[in-house]
Amino acid sequence: MRTCPLCPLFIATVLVAAPTAFLIAAAPTQDSTAPSKAAANTGKKAGEKEWAVHDMTRPEPAIVAGGTCTNGGCGAPSDAIVLFDGKDLSQWTANGSDAKWTVTDGYFQATPGAGSIQTKQKFGSCQIHIEWMVPETCKCESQHGCNSGLFFMDRYELQILGSNGNKTYVDGMAGAMYGQHPPLVNACKPNGQWNTYDVVFHAPVFGKDGALTKAGTMTVFFNGVLVQDNAEILGATAHAAKAKYSAHEAELPIGLQDHGDPLKFRNAWIRPLTN
Numbered sequence: 001m002r003t004c005p006l007c008p009l010f011i012a013t014v015l016v017a018a019p020t021a022f023l024i025a026a027a028p029t030q031d032s033t034a035p036s037k038a039a040a041n042t043g044k045k046a047g048e049k050e051w052a053v054h055d056m057t058r059p060e061p062a063i064v065a066g067g068t069c070t071n072g073g074c075g076a077p078s079d080a081i082v083l084f085d086g087k088d089l090s091q092w093t094a095n096g097s098d099a100k101w102t103v104t105d106g107y108f109q110a111t112p113g114a115g116s117i118q119t120k121q122k123f124g125s126c127q128i129h130i131e132w133m134v135p136e137t138c139k140c141e142s143q144h145g146c147n148s149g150l151f152f153m154d155r156y157e158l159q160i161l162g163s164n165g166n167k168t169y170v171d172g173m174a175g176a177m178y179g180q181h182p183p184l185v186n187a188c189k190p191n192g193q194w195n196t197y198d199v200v201f202h203a204p205v206f207g208k209d210g211a212l213t214k215a216g217t218m219t220v221f222f223n224g225v226l227v228q229d230n231a232e233i234l235g236a237t238a239h240a241a242k243a244k245y246s247a248h249e250a251e252l253p254i255g256l257q258d259h260g261d262p263l264k265f266r267n268a269w270i271r272p273l274t275n
């Protein structure tokens with residue numbers, strides 16, 4: 001007869017553990033209001049239907065084809081609103097007049113003194129992509145010579161600045177939420193090379209009384225590198241002053257700043273988001 005050297009140990013373990021397991025199972029739940037582990041893992045946001053984990057009937061996200069990428073950059077996704085198609089500035093205005101920035105070879109360029117430009121269409125929360133370059137001939141000295149800015153709702157600035165080898169205050173360098181948050185790292189390319197911004201912007205929310213109920217945020221990838229991580233907007237961009245919020249419309253134009261420097265832009269597109 002074959003022997004089983006571990007059998008006595010196994011039987012002893014079962015005899016001890018079984019009554020203990022029975023007692024645990026029979027014990028009343030200590031806190032019946034506590035969410036179960038399964039419920040905690042549903043990924044449910046406030047106000048959303050609660051789905052079981054791996055529920056096959058959960059609605060599928062829409063299919064969006066990513067833009068085609070070449071050495072010249074990536075094209076717009078299929079559901080994006082193209083803000084610049086390489087040909088004209090028909091999507092842009094300069095405070096109601098024609099945008100007087102120049103268009104050349106698939107890019108457009110700030111004309112110093114022609115004024116900042118704004119999209120004709122208004123947006124709230126959004127995902128935006130834009131590429132920008134400081135021309136090689138520009139001489140950057142702190143905030144001068146290489147400055148522009150991407151303005152959300154025409155008032156919340158993500159700084160655009162030649163910041164490769166150009167010292168300035170850190171909350172005013174490229175990738176900074178101007179005057180509020182420095183970028184997490186400096187990912188700026190040298191003048192003469194294209195930079196990319198990919199931003200998720202969430203618009204602030206105001207109550208009926210005009211008081212802020214939810215601050216806006218920005219998440220920014222600069223040349224593919226995270227430089228703002230869901231950073232809270234402190235108020236409308238101000239120079240050398242503390243930012244403050246004041247209530248405004250739910251949708252407003254996107255702006256590009258004329259800071260007197262001939263920065264170039266291309267491949268701009270936007271995808272509106274619900275807040």
Ligand code: MG
Nearest residue numbers: 147148149160
């Ligand atoms: Mg600026």
